[in-house]
Amino acid sequence: MAVSTLIGAKIHRREDPRLVSGRGRYVDDMQPTNVLHAAFIRSPYGHAKISRIDLTEATKAPGVEAIYTARDFEKILQGAMPVTNSFVADKKQPIGWAYIAKDETRYQGEIVAVVLARGRDEAADAASLVQVDYKPMTPVVDIDGAVAKGSPTAHSGIPDNIAWDTTVGGGDVKAAFAEADVVVKQRILQQRLFPIAMEGRALVVEYTPIENKLTMWSSTQVPHWVRLCLTLATGIPESNIRVIAPDVGGGFGSKIHIYPEEYLAAAASKLSGQAVKWVEERSENLTATHHGRAQIFDIEVAAKKDGTLLGYKVTQYVDTGAYVSVFSSFQCSAYAIAEGAYDLKNVEFRTVGVLTNTTPTDAYRGAGRPEATHAIERGIDLVARELGMDPVEIRRKNFTKKFPHTNYLGLIYDTGDYDKALTKALEIANYSELRRRQEDLRKQGKLIGIGLSTWIEVCGFGPGQGHATTFAQIAAETLGIPYDQTEVRTGDTGDTPFGYGTYGSRSLHVGGSAVLMSSRKVVDKAKKLAAHLLEAADEDVVFEGGRFYVKGSPDRAKTMGEIAFAAHRDNLPPGMEHGLEATTYYDPPDLSWPFGAHVCVVEVDPETGAVKLQRYVAVDDCGNVINPMIVEGQVHGGVVQGIGQALFEEVLYDHETGQLKTGTLREYMVPTANEIPEFVTERTVTPSITNPLGAKGIGEAGTIASSIAVINAVCDALTPLGIKHIDMPATSDRVWKLIKEAGK
Amino acid sequence: MSHKVVTTVNGRRYEHEVEPRLLLVHHLRDNLGLTGTHIGCDTTQCGACTILLDGQAVKSCNLFAVQAEGRSLTTIEGMAKDGQLHPIQQAFWDEHGLQCGYCTPGFIMAAAYLLAENPNPTEDDIRRGFEGNLCRCTGYVNIIKAVQTAARTMGGAEAKPATQAAERRA
Amino acid sequence: MIPAAFEYARASSVEEASSLLNRFGEGAKVLAGGHSLVPLMRLRLAQPKALVDINGIKDLDYVKADGSRLRIGALTRHVTIQRSKVVRDNLPILAEVAGEIGDNQVRNLGTIGGVVAYADAAGDYPTIALMLDADIVTNQRTIPAEDFFQDLFTTPLAPDEIVTEVVFPVASGPHKYIKFRRRLFDWAIVGAAAQKLNGGWRIGLTNVGPTPVRAKAVEDALQKGAKPEEAAEHASDGLEPADDLRANPEYKKHLARVLTRRAIQQAE
Helix, strand or coil: CCCCCCCCCCCCCHHHHHHHCCCCHHHCCCCCCCCCEEEEEECCCCCEEEEEEEEEEHHHHCEEEEEHHHHHHHHCCCCCCCCCCCCCCCCCCCCCCCCCCCCCCCCCCEEEEEEEEEEEEHHHHHHHEEEEEEECCCCCCCCHHHCCCCCCCCCCCCCCCEEEEEEEECCHHHHHHHHCCCEEEEEEEEEEEEECCCCCCEEEEEEEECEEEEEECCCCCHHHHHHHHHHHHHCCHHHHEEEEEECCCCCCCCCCCHHHHHHHHHHHHHHHHCCEEECCCCHHHHCCCCCCEEEEEEEEECCCCCEEEEEEEEEEEEECCCCCCCHHHHHHHHHHHHCCCCCCCCEEEEEEEEECCCCEECCCCCCHHHHHHHHHHHHHHHHHHHHHHCHHHHHHHHHCCCCCCCCCCCCCEEEHHHHHHHHHHHHHHHHHHHHHHHHHHHHHCCCCEEEEEEEECCCCCCCCCCCCHHHHHHHHHHHHHHHCCCCCCCCCCCCCCCCCCCCCCCCCHHHHHHHHHHHHHHHHHHHHHHHHHHHCHHEEEEEEECEEEEEECCCEEEHHHHHHHHCCCCCCCCCCCCCCCCCCCCCCCCCCCCEEEEEEEEEECCCCCEEEEEEEEEEEECCCCCCCCHHHHHHHHHHHHHHHHHHHCCCCCCCCCCCCCCCCCCCCCCCHHHCCCCCEEEECCCCCCCCCEHHHCCCCCHHHHHHHHHHHHHHHHHHCCCCCCCCCCCHHHHHHHEEEEEEE | CCCEEEEEEECCEEEEEEECEEEEEHHHHHHHCCCCCCCCCCCCCCCEEEEEEEEEEEEECCHHHHHHHCEECHHHHHHCCCCEEHHHHHHHHCCCCCCCCCCHHHHHHCCCCCCEECCCCCCCHHHCCCCCCCCCCCCHHHHHHHHHHHHHHHCCCCCHHHHHHHHHHH | CCCCCCCEEEECHHHHHHHHHHHHHEEEEECCCCCCCCHHHHHCCCCCCCCEEEECCCHCCCCEEECEEEECCCCCEEHHHHCCCHHHCCHHHHHHHHHHHCCHHHHHHHHHHHHHHCCCCCHHHHHHHHHHHEEEEEEEEEEEEEECCCEEEEECCCCCCEEEEEEEEECCCCEEEEECCCCCCCCEEEEEEEEEEEEEEEEEEECCCCEEEECCCHHHHHHHCCCCCHHHHHHHCCCCCCCCCCCHHHHHHHHHHHHHHHHHHCCC
């Protein structure tokens, strides 16, 4: 599609005037008068048996209406939380995840009781009076501990902590390694992260008994999924449940999970007969909302002397937390694009899920793709170093160059020009000059590092992304109506057909395509009606600039508005139904594969180990761009989240108690405006062939590319000291320890 | 025991009886219905609850409502005047300085303070001015641009209160 | 979370504050800027029975040059200290330290008296107070800084005793405070201060022990003519810093040495 007046234009987001003036409507902004406030009583231990729950004092507290425990919910909620089972088939006893703990708790933050009180303060006060007697057990809080022989198990009575152990592969890996001149091996840590959407989760739910109806406002990325799961759990028909996601203050994957609180609040509303509200506090969020990453990669890369990559072996350990979460399969999806931008057919990927006594992990911005990119981009740098090659040269040598390309698993990459993106990024960064400067500064004892990452991702399977604007741009353009006369509604199961929600950078690719196809259906019908009204044959009617007219007589035209009006009147062609509407369920026939190249420059203080970001260049290709302003914004945000992982953020648990050591935002370091580098964002445009817009997703691009660009830069800076690898986050103390050991 | 608290918020006088433990941010949101001020953490890191207290940017989750007795407050709802967005709000819109919008009111109020104190800030001044505000969507790039744009459109028009503030402190 | 309930009273004078503290008895706390106290209360890690709000005591908010002394009222906000011409002329290091505390919002509310009385090992003012032999004045007595910072969060303050003023010597010579941290608004992982005073050096360290530290061994070495890089090697003498999430003891000692050297070298 040609870039035209509206698609591809930098149009201001229509959701913004409300949001900049304090008129957003997030769930906590709803303050219904007759509502009970819920407070969840959560286990403070990593692993414990519950010996007794005493509600005597709490029940007597002012304002308390009800306190429920597991027994009460058994009457309302059937079954258990849905868990990914695709990888657990070979386990003799798949791990169930109850909505609420009854006898045993398996992570700090697991719910054991729910207090309902008239006031928020009263709910909090009563919660502190609930007496739970726990018998703490020895927790396992990390992968190494959990896979060790004789390790305690994360659940009582399970044989070991292995949730899954599956290997996929393609080509002849054995032969590839036999043929290799060099093999590099590296263990790479993907530390556990908090997603930290700035708005925590929040719920208002109201059950009305006579109609058996349930209405829920939830800060979620997936309202239709929530509705489906609530139906399965409560037995209330789907048609009687309405789930509304109003303004959502960020998600990054953390709101695609259907959480225990959603089931329990719904059930509590049914049990109490009153509306229930719950707003997650930040300290609560850090244990109750799923975590991201928490993986270890053991990689082996085989290559020829000339830098040609031959084979790639990966073992991925995924710390699943205490339960295998709803979308936990995303957590191992690194396998799908393990070989990244490189034409590498001999790949073996083993993924091992490991249960621990920690908050369950699930998709976090990029979900599998940052991890895959990190591993292969680290691997290729290590090979380059082993061979004394420039990291640019080895990448160019191995890029996948012919498209469509079938990868080792049989997935088809639609389009790409990886060299073009890399070349552009290097030009902007002035790469050869940077290398010269690096050489000079090294002589003065300064450690400058240049890091590259070439990323690809697969999308088509994200909140705050500007849908209301981009979707409207597509509709207005296709329908030939003014942008201002379009309205976009999403997030309410009551007035939109089933959709999978926003995640995996799928909104534009899938939702945008559906908008385009619906708009085209509307135009087709309108054209038939116009032909009827203009007394012409369908094929003689031209649609241009929002007007329908008979070829050759543009002055006698009907506008889309006139046609829309006529569609509800009596003068319709025979057999045509009233109205001018269309619904499209778009399931893309194939995936789209955006890509790009990032360059990062850092300086490391050799004395303190402090890493300073100097410059960051991002060249991304997401096919045709609907709104460049929104695309750029998505890249900035993603890059900074990746920088957060590379240099600042890390969830730490206490090994003895299984409690968080990073329990507030004081210990868990989200970067501020002062920690970001100078940015350049640019684009190349290689349209997709798998969707009618030619667009590819962009929401996760920055995160996928940036953590590794930063880490490769830090490793490059440390090269003169003989340091090959550093794990994330590359904090000053970690860098300093490496420097010190290297000096020994 | 509850305490009477009289405040002027966005030019309007409010009188309430409040419990001492009621945080100012909850007072604004629950009692005054001014839900534009958000809560993003419980340890005073995120700055989503930033408001102006007698012209000074403060985090309203770190004050009790009783402490606002007799004070004059400005929240995000008080920024737009006569149906027109404040130049800072307009600049956030123009420069795509927000995505999910949750941290935005805090950033706009922090920016209002920053520009009142320093009408012509450098990029570094702006970054420093946002030490206490976290955003997870934008990567900050367009927020910084928005403040630069706002500084230009405001043309130092709000420089005066800054001078007064500086004198008051000297 | 929601803080546990407490009683609240506003004091308009130090005498009133003191008598309120007496009246409420044990479990009452003074509320100044509240940046340490309120978050603890919200997490219910602190549940004071009563708060005595001293923010209304206007005559504790001042900066005065008084001959060779600089007197700062306990309720003086960080932002005032940061920008005050009197402080910049008489003790510029203190203005610089104030500007490095927290963020704009925190500096607009936080007070010097609050930081000093809280005696957090990561507090920045206590380091300057200790190394310059400042006096901590209360409604009952004057306590030399050396005797004030007894242990982590521990001072000799009686339950009804309120810090009213911090008195520093005037020192406008070469000085530097380096606050090493990951993000600009964080607390110091380690801080090092150097100040030229009466022909000698004063060296202070932040967050390398339960209390602020005056690095006398460094001062002495400099006095004897050691070069900054030699003298700074003594910065970690006798230190036993605590392990925390950001640094182990060995790293903190290393930082103490590096930052001390840099502070002396960069002092202007």
